[in-house]
Amino acid sequence: MIEHLVPMSGDRPYPPRTTDFTQTFWDGLSERRFLTTVCKECGKKTFPPKPICPACMSAKVEWVELAGEGHIYSFTIIHAAPSIFSQETPYAVGIVDTVEGLRLGARLLMSPDRLRVSMPVSIARMDYEDGPYFGFVETKGDSADV
């Protein structure tokens, strides 16, 4: 279950183009569930969700919920954004390694001056007026700061 809900103003700058397949992911996000697919043949999880397993090419995949926990592998702060994102600058994007061993790109929603490699992060649902998106926030109570 996605615990962190982040109110966002306006519509999503770049709304997802959904298909019958990807609609399951977006419906899950609306229900505070962070979903992806797992292969029923070899057990490999992938993100983004895929109808065919990239490891063994099996079409026998099913939806599973991810923990939504991980740590920052890398990040950057965007100051000069494409015009469609200009109202959100500066903002951070990064690569997150999840506890399931997936590596995915996502928005990082904490203050840019807090960002550091290896920071523990948790999934957050960004609630735009036209629908959800996702990003990561700093995991509270599990800080590596000393």
Ligand SMILES: [Zn+2]
């Ligand atoms: Zn497979």
